[in-house]
Amino acid sequence: MSKRTEKKNKKKNRKDTEGWRSAKTSDRHELYELSVQNVESEIDFADHVWERLRGRTARTLREDFCGTFAAACEWIRRRDDNTAIGVDLDEEVLAWGRERNLPVLDDDQRARLEILQKDVRDSGATGIETVLAMNFSYFLFKTRDGLRTYFESVYRDLADDGILICDAYGGSDSYTEMEEERHLDGFTYVWDQSHYNPVNNDVVNHIHFRFPDGSEMTEAFTYQWRLWSLSEIRELLEEAGFRNVTVWWEGTEEDSGEGDGEFEPTDVGEACPGWIAYFTAEK
Ligand SMILES: C[S@@+](CC[C@H](N)C(=O)[O-])C[C@H]1O[C@@H](n2cnc3c(N)ncnc32)[C@H](O)[C@@H]1O
The missing domain is CATH 3.40.50.150 (Vaccinia Virus protein VP39)
Known part of the structure; x- marks a missing residue:
């Protein structure tokens, strides 16, 4: 693809995402x-x-x-x-x-x-x-x-x-610090198991939302739990x-x-x- 076409497509893609969800225009609830x-x-x-x-x-x-x-x-x-x-x-x-x-x-x-x-x-x-x-x-x-x-x-x-x-x-994954993404209609849901303490089973989990324009709603929700x-x-x-x-x-x-x-x-x-x-x- 020539640079020119690439540029044109980028412009087109930008236009196509107008009206899509972004971190700025979205509501976490x-x-x-x-x-x-x-x-x-x-x-x-x-x-x-x-x-x-x-x-x-x-x-x-x-x-x-x-x-x-x-x-x-x-x-x-x-x-x-x-x-x-x-x-x-x-x-x-x-x-x-x-x-x-x-x-x-x-x-x-x-x-x-x-x-x-x-x-x-x-x-x-x-x-x-x-x-x-x-x-x-x-x-x-x-x-x-x-x-x-x-x-x-x-x-x-x-x-x-x-x-x-x-x-x-529960399950073996729940004891692992990891992120899991799910692609939904116009945004990506991220379940982030950011911390696990095997001594007392404390966990810190976040929900982030990512958007097609590259923006992110980071730590939209945070849960400090004991993994019972x-x-x-x-x-x-x-x-x-x-x-x-x-x-x-x-x-x-x-x-x-x-x-x-x-x-x-x-x-x-x-x-x-x-x-x-x-x-x-x-x-
Ligand atoms: C994980 S959200 C659950 C939302 C909803 N139940 C669902 O199924 O998605 C936890 C909610 O519990 C509320 N909460 C935390 N401690 C509480 C308490 N002691 N009494 C009443 N609500 C509480 C928080 O304000 C928050 O809205």
Whole structure:
């Protein structure tokens, strides 16, 4: 290619990327919802669990660490008599949710949703059928006492037949300092496991977003967690009073060998490099 054509193409490429996402024009919460969350499948899973364990669906849901409360909104949309409460400490993320996620609900749906800027351990929202704690948020409690105290508060706040549903991640890759990229529509999502301390299992993970124009939203989100094992979590749930603490493991697609999005109860997982599992814990 002649220098001239190259230059012309560069100019053309520049023009083509006009209106594309860039670090300057992007909103980190919007990109988070697009890249990390899949609230439809979370709520599908909650319904699946309730049908399996209780032979019916639940009506009341509390989304702990709710952020933009997207799962609570999905719960509200799912059935006309569903009610939801979202709980998060951070006014900034709640304000984003109020601005972006509330307007797409109609008046009746909005009336069935309550948002509380409170600590999940002391929200005052009780008598709840399902507490949902997703995207590993409870990993921020780094001691056994701290995590047990959270689980005890959920146990206290649940209805008599209530169920806690939460997720966990692990696998050999989770003990490695590494970056993983996923190319999405108009931007790249980067999961950066930047620090792991084998002495106490402390991890620091960042989410960055990269854009076609070469710009980057660095450390859009940062998580300082303890990488809990499934057996530690199970023990603490049981110590908090829960019974029938169950791990749900993801099935495998035959062709790709990847997870198939279907989770079933199990006592035996697989030693794969990266996995996500669900817990259900019954009151
Ligand atoms: C990883 S984000 C989770 C967002 C959302 N649950 C999801 O599934 O993507 C963690 C959220 O927990 C909130 N948070 C941290 N500690 C909290 C606490 N003690 N009580 C309530 N919210 C808390 C933070 O403000 C943040 O919005």
